Amino acid sequence: MLTFTVGEEPVTTSQKRDADMERLLRAVLKAAPQGTAGECPDADLLAAHLEGSLTAVEQATVDAHIAGCGRCQEILVVLSQGLTQDDEDAATSPSGWFTWVNRPRLRWLVPISAAATLAVVFFATRPLIAPERKGPAPEVVQMAQTPTQPAELPGAGAEVSREQSVAVPQKNQAAIAPERQEKAGTQAEKKPPSKVAADALAGVPPPGERERDKKPVEPVAETMAARVTSEEKRTPPAAQAAASPPAGGQLAVAQQAANKPAAGDAVRNLEAGFIMVSAPGGTVLWRFGAGGRLSRSGDSGETWHEQTSGVTADLLAASAPSPATCWIAGAAGTVLLTTDGERWERRQFPYQVDLVAVAASNARTAVVTARDGRRFETLDAGLTWSPRQ
């Protein structure tokens, strides 16, 4: 293979042509689409395109138009700035707590809050416990430290570490475009304060946090299953029955049965209760459970009407990215999707494994987690699935 030398690094013909192609495309495409290509999609169609609620044919038509239309591309640029803000919209909504936690720019707050909570618990309980315990001081310390032992009881710290990773796409450095690869090395060390602030606003985590971002991602539903399990261990049944169902950002799980099952996995939880998911806004809810039971509420849980899931498998997790769109995952590779809030369609899943978590961003894109930890992603509304690292 021919090699060239630029500076001290040898450059192969292939790399040189790649670089040439990069420059050509930049020059060519920057010059090309300044005008409009026919009649532009109206605001309703454009917004539906962004929300992923168009049919495949419509989406392809709109894609083809925008690819040749400078006006529509500029509109997308403006709207893409708005989409960043949408994360904050969800966070400030009453039901957006978990989404709020998952916001990249605030993820650093989670471990700090968890540590602060543990510290408060430690100092609040120590005076109460110490007088009762007349033993030596080390026992007091030992009791106060109990909540921090994740192996026995997945407490706040364990939940926090999972939630940190929820909204962080795994960054395959090899897959990141040259633009990012070139900059990656120098940006971390030499950042002026203004750049650091800008990064914080843009959701770029500080360098120390990036290492954590590389940890495997676990979807929200799985986090919530762990949370419910640990809550059950700590909370008396009476208190649980009295507690109001939590509003969910992506997913809210509520055990509403008085005869709560013993703490265990999600399947056992279903025997006595159900799992509930809330769409953004909190008005539309679904609850589902063992045997494919499924119902919907359009009034924040005041009234419910049964829906036909079409399956008899246990339904274990859900994610509702919009009031009309909801994904439900369940036992034996069950994946259900509704895009109109009413009718459910089963999506084929290649493996007969229990799916214990699902995280969806729209009607096309979802990631499910199997009981054995494997994760699978679909980008075409569940028609095809590919393993995800």
Next chain:
Amino acid sequence: MAQDMATQPGDPPAAVSEGLAERLARRAEAARWGLEADEFAASLRRSVAYRFSGRPPSSAEVEQYLESLHLEDLALACACARGSESAWDHFVTAYRPILLRIASRGQHSDRAREVADSIYAELYGLDERNGARRSLFDYFHGRSSLAGWLKAVVAQRLVDRARAARRFEPLPEDNASAPATPGSPDFELDPDRQRFLGLVRQALAGALAELGPRNKLRLSLYYAQGMKLAAIGRVLGESEATSSRKLERTRSGLRAAVEKRLRETDRLTDAQVDLCFEHARTDPAFDLARALPPPEGG
């Protein structure tokens, strides 16, 4: 795009059965805004006519389409268009922050506030046609969420204003793209240079034309608009890593297609292919405007 325009009042109503309209009105909680069933049914018919303009849909298609709409948002928009006070109160409380938020960010922040304020007048419907007040809400058909639609409306207005302003800006003096002449110092003595440039243009234009719409869109957003991968991912509903991976794949595919054409169709050697890339890279006037077909309808 035939379905893009809002249906005009004179358009024939699409078939929406009374039972279906009533059921959907209940689901949309249309009564919450004092909206009569026939008023909501009219807005459903308008939405159907908008979606299926040019062909009569089957009743199953109509039902499936209507079931997929953001019905609560459609009912609110319909009530606002008819001047319902309670609907307007709710709209202002729930959606004004969205308008103001758009107005307060981005490079268009100075114009955005003005646009956001002016949209209220359009939403109320100061414009009258044939004696009837025409509200901007009438152009909302429930395919997207009301919030998404509002953002898109503001974004369209901002971009249109910016593009209109650009028309009056003087063109920059650009001598770089002037073609070299035999008398100029840049004149290329290589007799094959122009031929090679033409071949690369044709090969690249052909390869771009073969791309699927989504790949072409991703490429345009990245190279033409300079959008970051994360932003592209957001608008296309995919992760940043996926955007990056697909962009890389598209670029590699384009390169392979160009090289293949140069070798197999144009019968160039490896060295000549190298020269093609080099000429194209160093040519200041290289662009595909001449080679690419004009946009449809444009």
